Amino acid sequence: MKTNAFLATLAAGALALASAAAAQDAPPRVAGLFTQTVTQGSWDVAGYAGFKAMAEAQGFNASYLEHVTYESAPAALRQLASDGVAMIIAHSSGYSAAIKEVAPSFPDTQFVLYSYEGSTDGLKNYSAWSVDWDEYGFVLGVLAASASKSGHIAVIGGEPIPSAERTMEFIKKGAAYVDPAVTVETAYVGSFSDVARAKEIATGLIARGADFLIPSADTADAGIQQAADEEGALTIGSYSDQSAAYPNAVMTSTVMNFAKSYGEIGAEFTAKTLGDKIVTENLASSGWTLSQPFQHVDAAVEAKVFAVIDELKAGKIDLYK
Structure with missing residues (x-):
């Protein structure tokens, strides 16, 4: 035993x-x-x-x-x-x-x-x-203001989380860097997924004169991009190349690495x-970039935006003045 x-x-x-x-x-x-x-x-x-x-x-x-x-x-x-x-x-x-x-x-x-x-x-x-996101927003402001013909751009976010708030703040700075007289409207959908509400907001902003919309609302971005595609405004793809989805409106896309x-x-x-x-x-670390070539705008717009990107990489622009 x-x-x-x-x-x-x-x-x-x-x-x-x-x-x-x-x-x-x-x-x-x-x-x-x-x-x-x-x-x-x-x-x-x-x-x-x-x-x-x-x-x-x-x-x-x-x-x-x-x-x-x-x-x-x-x-x-x-x-x-x-x-x-x-x-x-x-x-x-x-x-x-x-x-x-x-x-x-x-x-x-x-x-x-x-x-x-x-x-x-x-x-x-x-x-x-x-x-x-400060740098990211600044570049978005630069490209939107450079491409806008009306001098009126708009940013639509999902919810006011820290990254969204900082992005919006620096979009305004970047737009003013190109055109101090530019009008920048901001709005929140109140959701990252309400495509219908995002489209409604975007359509209203276009009716008020915004000819460039910056989407920052994740899944709800589709409503913003749809509105731009249908109403003759310009927009961007978010985080990956979305030019094929909205061929009439996407000028370029931010591409996160x-x-x-x-x-x-x-x-x-x-x-x-x-x-x-x-x-x-950031840009210097190859953390993100913009897709090329730009669509629906003169080549001078792309050249201007990438000149600013090069200056940012080289530390020649102080975002916090």
């Missing part, structure tokens, strides 16, 4: 060791959080493509959650971390507060935000790849170098 008991204990110990070894050999679990669906729109679709490519390149066990509101984000983050997810990437600046609330309780989970972050609050398990940013996140997680850091993504 003693021999049998000893053998049973030995077998149980061997099984436990085998289970532990298997757990160690299993690929790390990573998860992405997205505000909308990853199959429609531009921001989340392009971001998910970068997330998926990163996970495949690093051999991670990846999953994602869609339609995670900012209010429900703390609960979603806690659930994922409690379930053993090793890295959670949140694809919106609106998730910042939730990460800062939850991360201290899960020191073994790395939290990463892509979009905009001003401070990690010293958290050793929080990092951000932060787009320079999600592959670069997410690739760096994955590599740093594997190298265990994440934590308490902010990586700035």
Whole structure:
């Protein structure tokens, strides 16, 4: 009996060791959080493509959650971390507060935000790849004011999250840099997905004289771009080349280098170098660019915009004067 008991204990110990070894050999679990669906729109679709490519390149066990509101984000983050997810990437600046609330309780989970972050609050398990939305907005203002014939442009956002507010502020600065007399109207849809409401707002702005619309409302951008396409105004594609979808109206598209940013996140997680850091993504870092050639405008407009881009890269323009 003693021999049998000893053998049973030995077998149980061997099984436990085998289970532990298997757990160690299993690929790390990573998860992405997205505000909308990853199959429609531009921001989340392009971001998910970068997330998926990163996970495949690093051999991670990846999953994602869609339609995670900012209010429900703390609960979603806690659930994922409690379930053993090793890295959670949140694809919106609106998730910042939730990460800062939850991360201290899960020191073994790395939290990463892509979009905009001003401070990690010293958290050793929080990092951000932060787009320079000031620069981004400035360039959008430059291109809109350069292309506008009426001297009246408009910006339509989804919700007043930090990145949207900063973008709008610097769109005004960029427009004034080109034309101090330009009129810049701003509006919020109140949603990132209400295409009909976005189109209604855009149509009203065009009726008031705006001939260039800057969409900044994720899935709802479609309503803004549709209005421009139908009403004879110009607009841009957001975060990826959308010229084929709105051929009558898209002058150029902002193209975010999600592959670069997410690739760096994955590599740093594997190298265990994440934590308490902010990586700035801008023109100089190849974090984003504009698609070429510009459509529906004289070549001089494209030349003017890229001259400003070159000056920004070289540090010759002070955005904060």
